[in-house]
Amino acid sequence: MAHDSNAEHLRAELKSLADTLEEVLNSSTDKPKAELDKLRSKAEGALKETRARLSDAGDKLAHQTK
Template sequence: MAKKLEKTIDQDLTLLADTLDEVLQSAGNKSKDELDKIRSKAEGVLRDARSRFNGETLTKHAREAAATANDYVKDNPWYGVGAGAAIGIVIGVLLGRR
């Protein structure tokens, strides 16, 4: 699930960057009608990206990711213990450097 969300975010950011790049490159040599068309396209892409990643959607994805992680730890408890120990060691080393 997290990979799917990450891929979607990457695609949206790439599309936004490409559209912005098109607007910036063509601003000097396009007619007003063509600029209005490009601007409308950019606004549409931005609106779609915002609607897909509003607070509700991100909260839903975060809950699904947490549920998936919870299920994984329940199915593989020793991996969870190992990860917790590793994180504890890292934090201990970092705090010990003070």
């Protein structure tokens, strides 16, 4: 059960990251620089968080398979 919950949580985070990056890419031509900086910061934070969670999940998976 915990595995399914973790997988679902990671899927949700990856979707959120993809949505944020898509928003940055789609709005890069029609937004003021301050708003683009805010979106970029949001995307960078989401990417950093997702990378950390994926790393943790990978470590857990490696530990479980040993």
